[in-house]
Amino acid sequence: LSRIGDELYLEPTESGLSLRAVNSSRSAFASFLFAPLFFQLYEPGSAGPDTELFRCKVHMKSFLGVFRSLPSLEKSVGKCLILLKPRASRLVLQLHCKHGVTKTHNLAFQECERLQAVFDTQRCASRLCAPARVLAEAVVHFPPTLAEVTLGTGPGGKISLRNYVEDEAEPSKTMVTELWLAEDEFQSAAVAPGSHITFCLKEFRGLLSFAEASNLPLTIHFDEPGRPVVFTLDDTVLEVHLVLATLSDLKSNSRSPSTNGVSHLPAPSDDFADDLESYMAAMETSEGGSGGPPSPTFPLRTSRPAESDPEEEEEEEEEGEGAVPGTPPHKKFRSLFFGSVMTPGRPGPATTQEVLAEDSDGEC
Amino acid sequence: MPFSAPPPASGERYALSASLDNARHLSSLLRAVHFQDYATCFATASGLRVTVEDAKCIQANAFIQAEIFQEFFVQEESVVFRISLSVLLDCLTIFGTSSLPGTSTALRMCYRGYGYPLMLFLEEGGVVTVCKINTQEPEELLDFDFCSTKVVNKIILQSEGLREAFAELDMTSEVLQITMSPDKPYFRLSTFGNAGSAHLDYPRDSDLMEAFHCNQTQTNRYKISLLKPSTKALALSCKVSIRTDAQGFLSLQYMIRNEDGQICFVEYYCCPDENITEAEL
Numbered sequence: 338l339s340r341i342g343d344e345l346y347l348e349p350t351e352s353g354l355s356l357r358a359v360n361s362s363r364s365a366f367a368s369f370l371f372a373p374l375f376f377q378l379y380e381p382g383s384a385g386p387d388t389e390l391f392r393c394k395v396h397m398k399s400f401l402g403v404f405r406s407l408p409s410l411e412k413s414v415g416k417c418l419i420l421l422k423p424r425a426s427r428l429v430l431q432l433h434c435k436h437g438v439t440k441t442h443n444l445a446f447q448e449c450e451r452l453q454a455v456f457d458t459q460r461c462a463s464r465l466c467a468p469a470r471v472l473a474e475a476v477v478h479f480p481p482t483l484a485e486v487t488l489g490t491g492p493g494g495k496i497s498l499r500n501y502v503e504d505e506a507e508p509s510k511t512m513v514t515e516l517w518l519a520e521d522e523f524q525s526a527a528v529a530p531g532s533h534i535t536f537c538l539k540e541f542r543g544l545l546s547f548a549e550a551s552n553l554p555l556t557i558h559f560d561e562p563g564r565p566v567v568f569t570l571d572d573t574v575l576e577v578h579l580v581l582a583t584l585s586d587l588k589s590n591s592r593s594p595s596t597n598g599v600s601h602l603p604a605p606s607d608d609f610a611d612d613l614e615s616y617m618a619a620m621e622t623s624e625g626g627s628g629g630p631p632s633p634t635f636p637l638r639t640s641r642p643a644e645s646d647p648e649e650e651e652e653e654e655e656e657g658e659g660a661v662p663g664t665p666p667h668k669k670f671r672s673l674f675f676g677s678v679m680t681p682g683r684p685g686p687a688t689t690q691e692v693l694a695e696d697s698d699g700e701c
Numbered sequence: 702m703p704f705s706a707p708p709p710a711s712g713e714r715y716a717l718s719a720s721l722d723n724a725r726h727l728s729s730l731l732r733a734v735h736f737q738d739y740a741t742c743f744a745t746a747s748g749l750r751v752t753v754e755d756a757k758c759i760q761a762n763a764f765i766q767a768e769i770f771q772e773f774f775v776q777e778e779s780v781v782f783r784i785s786l787s788v789l790l791d792c793l794t795i796f797g798t799s800s801l802p803g804t805s806t807a808l809r810m811c812y813r814g815y816g817y818p819l820m821l822f823l824e825e826g827g828v829v830t831v832c833k834i835n836t837q838e839p840e841e842l843l844d845f846d847f848c849s850t851k852v853v854n855k856i857i858l859q860s861e862g863l864r865e866a867f868a869e870l871d872m873t874s875e876v877l878q879i880t881m882s883p884d885k886p887y888f889r890l891s892t893f894g895n896a897g898s899a900h901l902d903y904p905r906d907s908d909l910m911e912a913f914h915c916n917q918t919q920t921n922r923y924k925i926s927l928l929k930p931s932t933k934a935l936a937l938s939c940k941v942s943i944r945t946d947a948q949g950f951l952s953l954q955y956m957i958r959n960e961d962g963q964i965c966f967v968e969y970y971c972c973p974d975e976n977i978t979e980a981e982l
Contacts, residue, residue: 399896405869413865427897436862437907444897 339397340543341367341579346452347428348392349381349421357452358397364582365540366454375574377416391423393446403430403442421446454580458567461558463528465496469548469555471522476545478514479538485584486541488559488566489533494520496528501535501584524554534559535584536566544568544579551575562586716814717744717780720772723805724823726959727765728793731786733937733955733967734761736930740786741839744812745779752842753786758972759927760843761934769963780812782836784819792832796825812836845970847944847952854881854915855944856888860935860955862909866890866901867932870925874899876974877925881945882918888943892925911940921949922974931955934967949973 338345342358342365349355353375357368373379381390404410413434420429425443432440458464475498479486485501499515520526548555548570559566563585570577721727734740734753743750748766767773796806809822821832870877873894880889888903888910905913931953935941938955945951953969 396896402871402896406865409865436909437904438862438909439900439902439904440866441900441902442897443899 338367338369338543339401341365341540343397344394345397345400346392346394346449347421347446348451349390351381351390354379354381359452359454360540365537366452366578366580367540367544368578370576372574372576382421391421392449392451393421393428394449394452395428395444395446399444400430403432403440403444454565456565456567456578456580458558458569461560461564461567463490463532463559464525464556465523465528466525466554466556467518467523469545469553471518472555473545473549475516475518476538476542478516483538485535486538487533487535488557490528490530491517494526494528496520496523496526532559532561534562534566536581540581541568541579544570544577547577559583714776715774715811716776717810717812718772718774719744719749719770719808719810721770721808721810723960724793724808725805726769726961726963726965727808728790729937729959730763730765730957730965730967731790731793733934733957734763734930735786735790735933736761738785738787739783739837740789741781741783741842743779743781744775746775748773751786754843755927756924757843758924760845760970761931762968764966764968766965769959769965776814780814781839782812782815782819783839784834784836788834789819789821792821792823792830792834795823795830795832796828843970845950845952847946847950847970851946852944852952853917853947854919855912855942856881856910856915857912857940857942858888858903859909859911860938860941862903862907863941864932864935867929867935870929870932871896871899872925872929874925876922877928878920878922879943879945879951880918880920881915881943883915884918887913887915912942919945919949921945921951923951923971924974927971928969931969934969938967 338356338358342360344358346357346359347354348357350370353370353372355368355370357366359366410432415433415435418429418431418433420431422429426445427443428446430442430444432442434440476486479498479500483500487497487499487501489497489499491497496518497515498518500513502511502513545555551570551572553570553572556569556571557566558569562583564583565580566583568577568579568581731740731751734751737753737755739753741752743752746767748764748769750765751763752760754760793806793808804825806823806825811820811822816836818833818835821830821834823830823832870890871892871894873896874892876893878889878891878893880886880891882888886900886902887905890901892899903909905915934953934955934957937957939958940956942954942956943951944954950973951969951971953971955967955969957965957967959965
């Protein structure tokens with residue numbers, strides 16, 4: 338998760354503890370859902386009739402600092418207790434180590450909105466499933482600094498991986514690496530022929546290492562260029578999703594200004610993140626299939642937790658202004674959450690906006 | 702094998718002369734107190750003591766008893782001089798710091814007296830290096846006046862339990878807070894850094910605890926930057942004794958066993974931090 342964003346979102350739910358992260362340009366989202374069975378004890382607290390279960394976000398570095406040096410942790414730590422104390426504004430992480438030693442970390446947290454990318458794996462035309470090892474061995478051929486990679490389907494059901502080269506790059510100075518994987522390397526492959534997507538490799542590598550270490554098969558759901566690619570890992574007690582924006586085809590990327598004066602598909606910048614911050618809210622994944630065309634406006638839920646401290650609200654907004662860029666936003670990658678920036682004052686997107694991913698039907 | 706340096710002309714004896722088969726016995730201990738460039742060396746018939754101080758708040762002493770040396774001779778009651786510890790360490794490790802089994806650097810140390818440089822003769826594998834390090838007027842040192850009768854709280858811990866804790870101390874915290882108490886939490890190390898507070902608790906019945914004599918609950922804070930260098934001494938040691946007196950002065954004594962199984966001591970004394978603010982829990 339730290340490969341994606343600088344903040345760790347903790348959301349206890351009835352179905353388990355969800356840890357999430359998003360990158361600064363909102364083009365990558367990851368969530369790890371640990372089922373209650375994963376824990377020795379899991380008490381998400383009780384949500385009242387008007388309040389939701391408490392959730393918060395902490396600085397990724399602070400959280401990771403508690404779990405430094407994994408090899409020694411494995412040897413010395415017996416159990417870990419995680420307590421969320423809203424009234425004390427502290428996330429308590431207590432490690433019970435050998436020799437009776439107890440390490441208690443009291444981390445400051447911030448209240449936050451629900452972080453949820455909108456995606457629907459059912460609507461993806463293509464799906465691939467492979468052991469993590471196969472993909473790791475494929476990816477190792479690309480330089481560690483490579484930003485984007487293109488996954489494509491070719492003749493005979495073969496799958497290709499190729500480094501993405503910018504159009505502006507000089508042909509004589511660029512190196513292109515392409516490799517092909519046969520269909521039988523995959524546990525399952527149901528792909529639309531001739532499809533291809535380009536996504537950020539750096540953000541994918543983090544998940545790949547995790548998948549390799551936990552020996553789980555990785556499933557890739559993808560569709561047309563421009564629609565997000567979803568990587569999933571499934572286990573009895575763990576559900577992992579990584580949603581990455583993909584590059585849209587230049588031909589379908591219209592940059593002409595739309596009517597109503599609403600700006601259309603600008604390059605994501607820091608300002609973009611600011612506006613998003615104020616509109617960013619839960620995208621309710623509605624139950625029941627929505628087989629019809631995407632609704633032009635989608636519900637915005639900007640409710641804040643009941644005991645919200647005014648001071649903390651300010652902090653939340655200030656934090657948006659000072660957003661530190663994570664992954665450098667690629668000009669052509671769009672946000673996973675909204676098609677474009679909203680002009681201030683307008684409550685919702687106009688019908689001309691192109692949406693990356695419409696309401697899911699709650700499957701993911 | 703140690704070798705003898707030629708005696709000084711006119712039959713004078715050296716104020717201090719010592720020889721050591723394995724210079725590492727000296728260099729590793731000196732490294733454990735090397736947080737300042739300069740150190741004061743005291744030599745008496747019992748052995749060598751090297752003292753380093755900082756900010757008038759912290760003092761570290763490395764003791765190498767006469768028995769550790771193959772030869773140890775001090776002419777007068779005591780010999781004192783100030784010397785660059787950085788240069789001394791560089792010379793002692795002139796043949797490199799990696800310890801290959803079977804090889805060691807032999808050392809002979811000679812000091813003619815006030816105003817003379819310290820002479821070092823180092824030999825390894827037939828190669829001899831001669832070093833002359835200038836000495837200086839010794840400065841007045843702090844006297845912490847820490848004696849066992851004034852100790853309020855004392856614990857002795859096995860070093861392995863503290864090593865990781867000290868190496869991973871949150872350095873964004875300005876202070877290290879030490880709580881010692883006959884009741885819970887017994888022995889607690891706390892930091893207050895940017896991410897939040899962290900507490901490390903050692904119960905009195907932990908198998909790391911060799912001795913637990915706490916009479917009074919005391920919480921004291923010390924500047925973390927001053928105590929951090931003691932991590933080196935902790936890394937070398939097998940046991941550490943932690944004592945505080947009524948004023949909150951801290952004494953850390955490290956028992957170090959060298960390659961030949963001989964015991965040496967390093968101690969750190971530290972004043973409590975004067976800016977006392979409410980402890981965050």
